[in-house]
Structures are given as structure tokens and as C-alpha cells.
Amino acid sequence: MEDTKKKVFDGTSKVQAMGFRNALTEAGITFHEVDKSDSAYIGLFDEIQIFVEAKDELAALAVLKKLNY
Helix, strand or coil: CCCCEEEEEEECCHHHHHHHHHHHHHCCCCEEEEECCCHHHCCCCCCEEEEEEHHHHHHHHHHHHHCCC
16 A cells, blocks of 8 residues: 655644644645654654645645745
């Protein structure tokens, strides 16, 4: 089975990720978030990733660009 998810965001800012999630929702783009935060090392090894379907990748990247991220 082929994985059709494309990563469109990765970063450590939960605020930035939240803004992008909200913008994707408003644009009607379905996404999947992976939060790799480690509660034992808060702030040191945090990483948030957002994935979209391959067919939505360009639209999601356009939304991200509008947000200046």
C-alpha cells in the first residue's frame, strides 16, 4: 500500500502549528498531526508535524505561504 501523506509543516512552535491547523480547516483541507513532544524534556525535543493527502499538498503549501511561516 502506498503512503499518500505529504509533510507540509514541521516545527517546535505549538502556536504556529495551531495557526496552520486552523487555516487548513478553514480551507477545507484534511490533515493529520503528529506531536513528537517529550513530556520529560519540555521545550528541548518538541516537534510537531502536519501531513496532508498528496492531492492537497500544493493547496496546503499555499495556505502556509499566506501565513508567512
